[in-house]
Amino acid sequence: MTGVPAVVAVRVDVPPAPYDVLVGSGILGEVATTVGDRRRVAVVSQARVAELYAPRLLEVLPSADLFLMGDGEDHKTIATVGDLARRFAAAGLLRDDAVVALGGGVVGDTAGFAAAVYHRGVDVVQVPTTLLAQVDSAIGGKTGVNLPEGKNLVGAFHQPIGVVADVATLADLPAREYRSGLGEVAKYALLEGVGGELDTLLREESTAVLGREPTVLADLVRRCATIKARVVAGDPEERTGSRATLNLGHTLAHALETAGRHRLTHGEAVAVGLVFAGALAEATGRIDAATADRYRSLPAALGLPVRVPAGPAGDAAGGGTDGASEGDDGVEVGSDALLALMRRDKKAAGGFTFVLPGPGGVERVDDPPAGALARAFAAVGVRG
Ligand SMILES: NC(=O)c1ccc[n+]([C@@H]2O[C@H](COP(=O)([O-])OP(=O)(O)OC[C@H]3O[C@@H](n4cnc5c(N)ncnc54)[C@H](O)[C@@H]3O)[C@@H](O)[C@H]2O)c1
The missing domain is CATH 1.20.1090.10 (Dehydroquinate synthase-like - alpha domain)
Structure with a gap:
């Protein structure tokens, strides 16, 4: 496809602030618009996903740092959230900065929860790269992690400031x-x-x-x-x-x-x-x-x-x-x-x-x- 990729916006009208789900093919660059002028950006992803799409994000977000987490449900844990929070602190991430969750529902839920609790809440942009995450988990602000006692037992409602669903990423999904x-x-x-x-x-x-x-x-x-x-x-x-x-x-x-x-x-x-x-x-x-x-x-x-x-x-x-x-x-x-x-x-x-x-x-x-x-x-x- 050539030319400027088409982007459609779906409004999610919720407190504390309505936000848009941007949908289109080849639109990862839109993340920069959603992040706006926030000083620092922490992109949270997994090795396989980051290899595919982090270069494009880091190109449009020059002040961003990349933070990798493990792949799979076993890594959707409080330990991962603690680890991310410590690494955010070491990188100097502050309250007015932003987290970008790049990946499927595991990254979205974990990075979203880390954003909900770090500095009592920093903004998060969801960039879902699985079909499940694009149609479901990235929208609506449910974030959280698993305990050995059960799935999603610890979490918070933390609405994103925006969602960028690039359907081109779905071509790479198993x-x-x-x-x-x-x-x-x-x-x-x-x-x-x-x-x-x-x-x-x-x-x-x-x-x-x-x-x-x-x-x-x-x-x-x-x-x-x-x-x-x-x-x-x-x-x-x-x-x-x-x-x-x-x-x-x-x-x-x-x-x-x-x-x-x-x-x-x-x-x-x-x-x-x-x-x-x-x-x-x-x-x-x-x-x-x-x-x-x-x-x-x-x-x-x-x-x-x-x-x-x-x-x-x-x-x-x-x-x-x-x-x-x-x-x-x-x-x-x-x-x-x-x-x-x-x-x-x-x-x-x-x-x-x-x-x-x-x-x-x-x-x-x-x-x-x-x-x-x-x-x-x-x-x-x-x-x-
Ligand atoms: N928050 C919510 O409202 C909500 C709703 C439904 C599900 N969930 C949660 O979502 C999680 C499941 O999410 P999922 O199905 O996206 O699984 P996932 O996040 O584990 O992703 C599946 C696999 O695909 C890989 N992957 C991701 N994007 C890729 C791409 N574009 N190309 C190639 N590989 C890619 C991932 O690295 C992973 O190995 C569960 O933990 C579930 O509890 C949350």
């Missing part, structure tokens, strides 16, 4: 990471509604989406960001419950991730969770069979699993050859074990809480009948 992001994309399409604009785009352009065509990707990320921005603006700190609708498909997904010891990626688990949510909504008379079918056919069309893997995780992970089929510890788990994990889901207040579609849109539903749960488990291939 296939399984890209597909994982599509799980969240499917969630947004179903959240917006079967037959809605995003669902139609995915139906008509699935080849271009799977081929990572930049123009279609920019449209896709913009539409997802618009939905997330709208939901977040309505309930910025998850107090009224409307932000919880973003957890469509996630109750089962979190249980599957725990049961499978994270052999399923988050997006793969969400895909199975969407099928389950559609089946449960149908079994409780909330939606018709055709709508429930879309909860299965959409993830399937995006190459995502629609059943709980019976054998190795890769068997159900879309037939990929890029890491999905390593190991032999697939998710061999019955409905009782999954129900026990779902009861413990941190968003549940006692019993079971699901986010399900219905006549009034997607909403929270508590304690569906056991028979309906059994039918939903059967729909994703889980034994009683």
Whole structure:
């Protein structure tokens, strides 16, 4: 592509200050505009991501220093935050300076939390480089790290001053990471509604989406960001419950991730969770069979699993050859074990809480009948 890359802005209207998610292809240079005249900038990234994109950022941010952290969920820890904070202090980063989080959700959550607590809060710019981060984790101000006792148990709401989502970076993503992001994309399409604009785009352009065509990707990320921005603006700190609708498909997904010891990626688990949510909504008379079918056919069309893997995780992970089929510890788990994990889901207040579609849109539903749960488990291939 030649000429000036097109940039579209999606406004996130939240306190303390509204900000824009800039979306386009080849737009990393926009980070300089978002950072503005802040004196020092700490770019936090991981070796592999930094190798690809830090040179461009350091070119447009002459006063920036690069701070690398480890790759993987195991590095999303308080220890990493402490380490970053000490290195920020050694580099002289002050309250009026800025942190730039360059990477996927692990970098975004960790660097975002470091920014939330360093000097009691410095500005952060999120520069997401995975599909999951561009459509989800970089927007909305949730930051945090894991404890050995559980994921995301320590964190803070810390809205960024801006998000720069350059879809050109998605060309470098390993296939399984890209597909994982599509799980969240499917969630947004179903959240917006079967037959809605995003669902139609995915139906008509699935080849271009799977081929990572930049123009279609920019449209896709913009539409997802618009939905997330709208939901977040309505309930910025998850107090009224409307932000919880973003957890469509996630109750089962979190249980599957725990049961499978994270052999399923988050997006793969969400895909199975969407099928389950559609089946449960149908079994409780909330939606018709055709709508429930879309909860299965959409993830399937995006190459995502629609059943709980019976054998190795890769068997159900879309037939990929890029890491999905390593190991032999697939998710061999019955409905009782999954129900026990779902009861413990941190968003549940006692019993079971699901986010399900219905006549009034997607909403929270508590304690569906056991028979309906059994039918939903059967729909994703889980034994009683
Ligand atoms: N804050 C939120 O609201 C929110 C929402 C959803 C998920 N999350 C969190 O996000 C995390 C998962 O994020 P993720 O899926 O982006 O995983 P990730 O950050 O681990 O990234 C996946 C892998 O891709 C690499 N990578 C990143 N960008 C790349 C690129 N352009 N090219 C090649 N490789 C690249 C990373 O180094 C990493 O190895 C989880 O910790 C989850 O809890 C947070």
